[in-house]
Amino acid sequence: MTQRIIIPLHEEEVAPRFDLSTEVLTVECGDDGQILKEKILILPGPSAERLCHLALTEKAHLIICGGIDQEVFDYLIWKRVQVIDDVIGPGALVLQRYLKGHLKAGDIVRP
Template sequence: MVLHCVAAMVKRVLISLYGNDVAPRFDLATEVLIAAVGEDGKVVEEKILVLPQASAEKLCHMVLTEDVQAVICGAIEEEYHQYLTWKRVQVFDSVIGSAEAVLNRFRRGMLKPGDILFEREVKGDR
């Protein structure tokens, strides 16, 4: 029973990747980052999985088999968004930025669908 309570405090998130950034389209992602975030906001587990081919159906299946509670992605077809929501998975779509920046905002509880996170380059004084 204690193990069940500890597991309930961890939230698993899947980020569709394109390199080090959030993939622009969920259905074309061939890499994902799955992270487990504790109640204190610390990442307790992190892994990157490479898929043999891009498939929204296989990504949805992975979300369910990996016990993921939240998905962070760029564009996602309405059909998959509704399916994941129906399965009680929180979907943060239309997110742009590096996986690291997005995960940091998620673990602080500040990520919202549509967030654009990128660092601006400052070029000297104007």
Template sequence: MRTKKILIPLFRDEVAPRFDLAGEALIVAVSEDGTVEGRQNLVLPNASADDLCDLVLSRDIDTVICGGIEEEYYHYLRWKRVDVLDAVAGTAEAALTRFLAGRLKSGDMLFAGGDGRV
């Protein structure tokens, strides 16, 4: 059974609105049955899309859940076979919960009062 890894760039407890300005990241390891096996919060030395891409590749991340991301980085990660769910807004926990339920898609607004379903 292969563990999948998800990375969410953070701004406080929310999905960072911009990939290139994230100062923190949450990495979550998930088993094939959807059980969270581990969580790690990382404080990044500086906000950089290049450094974040390097982190994604060095940690064998399977999926990135992020807010806005420049097209160049989106395509680079996709080329490296990383799934990217972009334009997601809301708390990291809401995004993770919806992802684990198989219901998260690019463009989801997860704040209360958005679509009413978190």
């Protein structure tokens, strides 16, 4: 089964704040952790609601992000989207770490 992951970005890094991100890395990966599809979406403006909407329309299973409001976090969990928050580091490295099964909330991934 494929897994869809969304990582809000700020430049190359995981965006420090979910609600202020305007770029999103969406990744589709297979059971073996191989990346099947990868794309970067540019949003018209920062908005937590828009990102939540995107996560739901993209049928995301997981969001890896930095700071996130409790309300938004609870909403995503309620919508059965897993959230790993408080993550710091370059988006690509963070994704690799997740695919290796080592990423957890609060991790700082230094290049």
